[in-house]
Amino acid sequence: MKNTLLSLAAALAIVTSCTGDYSYKRAAKTITADELREYTRLLGDDSFMGRKPFTRGEEVSVNYLAKELANIGFSPLFGDSWFQEVPMVEITTKVNGKVVINSGNRTLELNAPDDIAIESPSMMESVKLDEVPLVFCGFGIIAPEYGWNDYEGVDVKGKCAVVLINDPGLYTGDSTLFKGRRMTYYGRWTYKYEEAARQGAAAILIIHETRGAGYDYSIPRKSSLSPGLFMEQPEGGALPCQVTGWLSAGAAATIFNAAGYDIEKLRTEACHKEYRGFEPGASISMMMTNSFQRNSSLNVAGILPGSVRPEECIVISAHWDHFGIGETEKGDSIYNGAVDNGTSMAWALEIGEAFSSMKKRPERSVILFFPTAEEQGLLGSSWFAANLPDRHEDLIACFNNDMLLPIGRMRDIMVTGYGQSELEDMLAEAAVKQDRYIMPDPHPETGMYFRSDHFPFARIGVPSLFARGNCDSREYGKTWAAEQEQLFLTERYHKPADNYYPEMDFDGITEDARAVFEVAWKIVTSDLRPAWKPGSEFANIRSPKQ
Ligand SMILES: [Zn+2]
Structure with missing residues (x-):
């Protein structure tokens, strides 16, 4: 034809x-x-x-x-x-036993994947976190164009970063904060995983919230059960966190309540530029084994x-x-x-x-x-x-x-x-x-x-x-x-x-x-080079040959 x-x-x-x-x-x-x-x-x-x-x-x-x-x-x-x-490379992760959180003076046991949906994108055959401190880092965002840095003044190296999904614009209704209701790339879980890895965190957990994620907890729950497929990492490239994943809203509330904090209040506070992350006095312990194909x-x-x-x-x-x-x-x-x-x-x-x-x-x-x-x-x-x-x-x-x-x-x-x-x-x-x-x-x-x-x-x-x-x-x-x-x-x-x-x-x-x-x-048919608009997250990146 x-x-x-x-x-x-x-x-x-x-x-x-x-x-x-x-x-x-x-x-x-x-x-x-x-x-x-x-x-x-x-x-x-x-x-x-x-x-x-x-x-x-x-x-x-x-x-x-x-x-x-x-x-x-x-x-x-x-x-x-x-x-x-x-x-x-396909990585199949098995969580061995319960995930144990010590928070305040309570010991909490979380079930994967119902309370916590985790995977390991790292090429380690076994991953062990042993009383690794949790660090609450707001939205987990470093955005120079907004003068925003959730990691300023907090040290997450070798620790477990805990962050909120989406970006502050969604929760304040302020259309001048980030892009208001429009999610910026900083709001995506993929970005949050990458940034936590750059900061040297051993683990990153995102607190699930349906509106901010755009889907309910069943989605990360289900995806944590199937093997993850990753691009083969070039040698010498940046290493991902050993553990990545989500806390269900309920599990997150329990953990922070036990330490004396309220998630909703933390979210409201974290929407301010001056907000600084902190260690709530909680730790995580767990074991995982990975196999590779x-x-x-x-x-x-x-x-x-x-x-x-x-x-x-x-x-x-x-x-x-x-x-x-x-x-x-x-x-x-x-x-x-x-x-x-x-x-x-x-x-x-x-x-x-x-x-x-x-x-x-x-x-x-x-x-x-x-x-x-x-x-x-x-x-x-x-x-x-x-x-x-x-x-x-x-x-x-x-x-x-x-x-x-x-x-x-x-x-x-x-x-x-x-x-x-x-x-x-x-x-x-x-x-x-x-x-x-x-x-x-x-x-x-x-x-x-x-x-x-x-x-x-x-x-x-x-x-x-x-x-x-x-x-x-x-x-x-x-x-x-x-x-x-x-x-x-x-x-x-x-x-x-x-x-x-x-x-x-x-x-x-x-x-x-x-x-x-x-x-x-x-x-x-011309020499037009359409540009990014001012304020785009990508406006300051140049394509390789430009
Ligand atoms: Zn498609």
């Missing part, structure tokens, strides 16, 4: 004289609902076996993507290979080299991995991931095809990137960002998508991480042409911007956009759209029911892809 369309497009290009603009509009039309549907149907087919890393489903998935990249006119990104190997999975990527400055690139990304074959639900055991993340891969491939259909090759390069192991913590994209391909290190922008809902044409384009970069201003212009508007993610407190594959690019300073129609159906309005999203989340998300269904409507994703294509096209 693709070849026919391409040659038809080529024939048209011969009979029409192409101005840049004309060729752009024609290229945008190669993005079609029918092709998006066909990609999604295929990628969500049982023959892909749920696209799980390290399985036969991986082979089928990455080979299909490589073949399709070649079909739409892309070249291998990694020398002559479409694949980048991502070395990973090394494995590797593949990132897939192709490039359409720029005609003038091929070293300058934009990245269009969508993770290929999902959960494979697992627990049977309603007679189905294949976790097909048609929406997570088949529709987004379709979106990326269609944008790529639009670029390669242009008669005049853009000055800059376009990279289509399908990372692995997103579901395990953005491992493929993090590895890529840390190991950029030779001669293509100057990344100008990243456009990513994850879980595009095929529910028809939308009036909105929801920007997750609203206010981060100028890319959204460019998107707003493209949106108006489609009679649409851009809007912030209605739940910025959940920190979704830090939870998909554009984020490792943001962390190295590459302005990154995560945007799609989501909230305002042209035909049925906002309430209906919210219901559809909720229905997906409860009935299909991370379940075998995330299949392709013929009644899916791809007209909205077509418009989403065309809008992003327009923004991306403006960047690759």
Whole structure:
């Protein structure tokens, strides 16, 4: 189907004289609902076996993507290979016996995972904490741009840091404190783990709170039970804490009460810049054993080299991995991931095809990137960002998508991480042409911007956009759209029911892809370098080659 369309497009290009603009509009039309549907149907087919890393489903998935990249006119990104190997280590942690806390004059026994959800990301076969002092460190944040340092004046070296989830902006309602209700990266558990490791803490425990976390305690509880998959640490790199995890709200309250403190009061106090952490007079003792399994999975990527400055690139990304074959639900055991993340891969491939259909090759390069192991913590994209391909290190922008809902044409384009970069201003212009508007993610407190594959690019300073129609159906309005999203989340998300269904409507994703294509096209055919907005956590990071 693709070849026919391409040659038809080529024939048209011969009979029409192409101005840049004309060729752009024609290229945008190669993005079609029918092709998006066909990609999604295929990628969500049982023959892909749920696209799980390290399985036969991986082979089928990455080979299909490589073949399709070649079909739409892309070249291998990694020398002559479409694949980048991502070395990973799976750590299985077993907590031996109870976790004992001495607090005030009480001895408390905590059960893992019901009271405390812990793992060990360290490469030690056994981990032992023996009456290690707890240190309360507020939100566990060092943010120079806000003049904020929760670790000032406290020594956590070799101790157990205990911190609050999210950031102070959420709890004060003060929109000028951090970013108010919008979670900054400092609010994410991943950041808190990293900062505690930098401070030399032996362990880090986050006090769970549902609103601040964006999910209830059952999520960290469940994830502490399954083995953790980590990127292989480069030798000589910074060591993670020996123990990382969460305290349930109840367990935290008990521990601090026994020492004479009230968590709610501590949280209120910790929202002030002058607040300083302290040792509440409590200690933790526990034993864990770790076992390791090394494995590797593949990132897939192709490039359409720029005609003038091929070293300058934009990245269009969508993770290929999902959960494979697992627990049977309603007679189905294949976790097909048609929406997570088949529709987004379709979106990326269609944008790529639009670029390669242009008669005049853009000055800059376009990279289509399908990372692995997103579901395990953005491992493929993090590895890529840390190991950029030779001669293509100057990344100008990243456009990513994850879980595009095929529910028809939308009036909105929801920007997750609203206010981060100028890319959204460019998107707003493209949106108006489609009679649409851009809007912030209605739940910025959940920190979704830090939870998909554009984020490792943001962390190295590459302005990154995560945007799609989501909230305002042209035909049925906002309430209906919210219901559809909720229905997906409860009935299909991370379940075998995330299949392709013929009644899916791809007209909205077509418009989403065309809008992003327009923004991306403006960047690759110019020398524009969209910037981070002032106040972004990433504004002061420079991408490696800038
Ligand atoms: Zn996903």
